[in-house]
Amino acid sequence: MATDIRLKEGLPEITEALVATYTECRHINHLGHRPLPSREAIIDIVADLMDILYPGFVRRQNLHIGNVEYHAGDLIDGLHDKLITQVARALRHEHSGGTAVDFEALAQQKTVEFLRRLPEIRYILEQDVEAAFLGDPAAKGRHEIIFCYPGLEAVTIYRLAHELVLLGVPLIPRLMTEWAHSKTGIDIHPGARIGPGFFIDHGTGVVIGETCDIGPHVKLYQGVTLGALSFPRDASGNIIRGMKRHPTLEDDVVVYANATILGGDTVVGHHAVIGSNVWLTQSVDPYTVVSLEKPQLRMKSPEAKGSTAWYYQI
Numbered sequence: 001m002a003t004d005i006r007l008k009e010g011l012p013e014i015t016e017a018l019v020a021t022y023t024e025c026r027h028i029n030h031l032g033h034r035p036l037p038s039r040e041a042i043i044d045i046v047a048d049l050m051d052i053l054y055p056g057f058v059r060r061q062n063l064h065i066g067n068v069e070y071h072a073g074d075l076i077d078g079l080h081d082k083l084i085t086q087v088a089r090a091l092r093h094e095h096s097g098g099t100a101v102d103f104e105a106l107a108q109q110k111t112v113e114f115l116r117r118l119p120e121i122r123y124i125l126e127q128d129v130e131a132a133f134l135g136d137p138a139a140k141g142r143h144e145i146i147f148c149y150p151g152l153e154a155v156t157i158y159r160l161a162h163e164l165v166l167l168g169v170p171l172i173p174r175l176m177t178e179w180a181h182s183k184t185g186i187d188i189h190p191g192a193r194i195g196p197g198f199f200i201d202h203g204t205g206v207v208i209g210e211t212c213d214i215g216p217h218v219k220l221y222q223g224v225t226l227g228a229l230s231f232p233r234d235a236s237g238n239i240i241r242g243m244k245r246h247p248t249l250e251d252d253v254v255v256y257a258n259a260t261i262l263g264g265d266t267v268v269g270h271h272a273v274i275g276s277n278v279w280l281t282q283s284v285d286p287y288t289v290v291s292l293e294k295p296q297l298r299m300k301s302p303e304a305k306g307s308t309a310w311y312y313q314i
Contacts, residue, residue: 036093037086042175045082048075049160053122057146076115083111090171110167117163127196128155135199135219150184151200161190194218195251202257209246211264218249221257221276229263229281250286 022029030036051058052075055068063071088107095101132145132152139145145152157180161173173190181187185204188194192208195216200206202222208214212226228245244264253268255261256276261268267283274280275291284290 034092035089037089037171037175039175039179041082041086042172043179045079045086046157046160046176046179048079048082049118050156051075052079052118053125053156054146057143079115080108080111083114084108086172087111087169090169094170110164110169114163114167114169121159121163124159124196125152125156128152128198131197131199131217131219132201136201149203150186151203151206154180154184154186154188154203154206155194155198155200158188158190158192158194162192162194165190192246205258211244212246213248215249215251215253215270217252219254221255223258224255225260225262227260227262229266 022031047059051060052072055071056063060071084104084107087110088103091101091106092103095103129142129145129152132149133139133142136145139149154177157176161176164173164176177188177190186200186206188206188208189210189212191210192212192214194208194212194214195218197217198214199219200221201219205223206220207225207227209227214226226247226249231245232240232243234240247261247263247266247268249255249261249268250270250272252271253274254272255268255274256278258276259274259278259280261274261278261280263281265283266281268274268280269284269286269288271286272284272288272290274284275289277292278290280290
């Protein structure tokens with residue numbers, strides 16, 4: 001196909017106009033000598049972490065008790081270096097200036113502490129896997145849950161990201177959980193606090209907000225939203241950040257598909273059951289069952305074909 005050289009002569013003008021926006025729209029570009037964390041590197045780090053947490057399930061096969069220590073040690077050594085680079089970049093980006101900071105040294109401290117917490121994360125994940133196995137009669141075994149369940153993958157990455165939040169690492173936790181969101185359809189903010197034995201069944205469309213508090217042994221079904229009722233604003237109309245705006249679910253709560261629970265003052269008491277499609281903005285007591293009134297089904301019998309006769313079933 002022939003090209004018109006006269007049209008190509010306009011490309012420098014396009015480039016000049018585009019570069020002009022880099023000054024005018026400065027909030028959507030990052031120019032300078034301080035590189036941001038790499039999305040690709042973070043995804044690679046998550047893959048290494050999954051390999052450590054679930055050895056034999058992810059990339060490396062043929063592991064046994066005789067070689068798994070070498071395998072884990074090699075991954076830990078590599079993660080130490082990879083995480084320091086990415087955490088230092090994140091810390092440097094968030095630094096407001098002023099006092100001098102050795103970002104690499106600070107990143108190493110946070111990285112080593114994070115790696116030190118991996119054994120405890122595994123103990124919690126074992127409870128999550130067990131909750132999925134006990135809570136889903138379709139599960140043939142725990143290995144199927146680890147291999148196949150998007151809910152466990154999203155929760156695993158959340159638990160890793162949450163530890164980084166607790167250590168004061170910026171940007172990277174959100175990169176991790178948003179990558180999990182893109183893979184699984186499950187959106188868990190890394191700042192949420194979630195107890196052990198947590199199970200998301202099916203999972204697609206679940207949203208868990210930043211200031212949610214979820215107790216042990218809670219079960220959610222697909223499409224559940226644990227969100228904010230409103231965003232408080234200051235006198236200038238700006239959103240006030242850092243306030244609790246998402247609900248609290250106490251121990252052993254079950255929330256069925258497509259339910260929406262909103263508000264920082266909303267507390268769902270322990271052992272409560274929230275039914276499908278419920279819209280809830282107020283607290284409920286322990287052991288409460290909240291459901292919509294049973295809808296009316298309308299059925300037309302085959303004998304009524306061509307007539308206006310309808311049969312109703314409640």
